[in-house]
Amino acid sequence: MKKILLIMPYGSVGGMERLALNFYSKYKEQGFEVKAIKIIQLPSDIITFNEDEIALSKVDFNQMSFISRLLFYVKIPFVIRKVVKKYDITHSISFGDMANVFSSLSFTKEYKIASIHALKSVEFVNKNFLATVFKLAFKTSYYFFDKVVCISEAIKKDLIQNCGYAFSRNLTVIYNPHDVQEINRLSMIEIDLEDEMKLFQNNKVVLFLGRLSCQKAPWHLIKSFSLVVGEEKNLKLVLIGDGDENVTSYLTQLVATLDLTESVVFLGRKSNPYHYLKSATVLALSSYYEGTPNVIVEAIATETPIVSSNCTDGIMELMSIHQQATSSDLIITESGVVTPNFFKGSLAIPHNNDFTHEEKLFAKALSLVLQDSTFKENLITNQEQLLSKFDLDRIASSYLKPL
Known part of the structure; x- marks a missing residue:
């Protein structure tokens, strides 16, 4: 044995x-x-x-x-x-x-x-x-x-x-395996805090789910969100996860500087993030680099469209059925939109709040997904094929097999 x-x-x-x-x-x-x-x-x-x-x-x-x-x-x-x-x-x-x-x-x-x-x-x-x-x-x-x-x-x-x-x-x-049945089961467990439940019921929600770290670069997401918040009524950015104190302090200051205090909500860690993910309008990932981020697959499993930076070539392996060439503009996939990478050679907290070209493109992608329900419809249509490569039984066995 x-x-x-x-x-x-x-x-x-x-x-x-x-x-x-x-x-x-x-x-x-x-x-x-x-x-x-x-x-x-x-x-x-x-x-x-x-x-x-x-x-x-x-x-x-x-x-x-x-x-x-x-x-x-x-x-x-x-x-x-x-x-x-x-x-x-x-x-x-x-x-x-x-x-x-x-x-x-x-x-x-x-x-x-x-x-x-x-x-x-x-x-x-x-x-x-x-x-x-x-x-x-x-x-x-x-x-x-x-x-x-x-x-x-x-x-x-x-x-x-x-x-x-x-x-x-x-x-x-x-590839990382995913127990899609368990994700779906957990996603059906309702949010147990009434104010958080109402937050998702009464608003369109852009959701960040992950560690608040320099790698994830959530300041780019916040700045991009600030460019679209005026376009939509009842729009919120919700960030779930904890992280580095220096990063969280900077993000809090950035939210205040951009006058987003009423629109951006930090919920901290959640032991079961899946109902939040299922209830969100769009999942947003602004990372500098990733491998094959689990949260992308989890969003596909919960039928939530995605806007992600091109933080690794592996992002196309997750978000699209067919490999697509990198672009300097937006790439439309079966599960959402991929934008150009934000990484410019430094993993540190920014020294200024000047808006970048990549942040404006990310904002454009958020607007597209928030305003067009066909992104969600397209994801649902292609969900089974997108998830087929992440079967838990097959991958758990593959790990143990000799090369």
């Missing part, structure tokens, strides 16, 4: 964590023994694995001293090694750079799988200690993986061409 270990940094409600939970539930359903390591377990965790969860620390990295953090880094591979031996693990799956590196350094003999979820050449623009370590691992310790899963063709190509990845023999592309 297969005995599976899942390894992840945190238990927040991000895409990697939701993926790990999907795998956990599916493998348990198939009768496998499953354990899950969280490098950091926090009281605010939304993703949990019950009695199968193993926490390496209940103190976050930013609360550790420099020396304590270094000692903890050294300790992690040894703890992973002990867990693998204790539970006689046959397969391990790690999620993201941090978990991948520590798994690779545990020097265990199970079938070892890593997963990469974003365009690394863009992510490594911000040079820091961890980025340096992660990039070095692509040329060294990733040798010890039997399989390294890229969640899009674009990510695999980026690793080889732009990141010096040295072990192309172990790379493969497997």
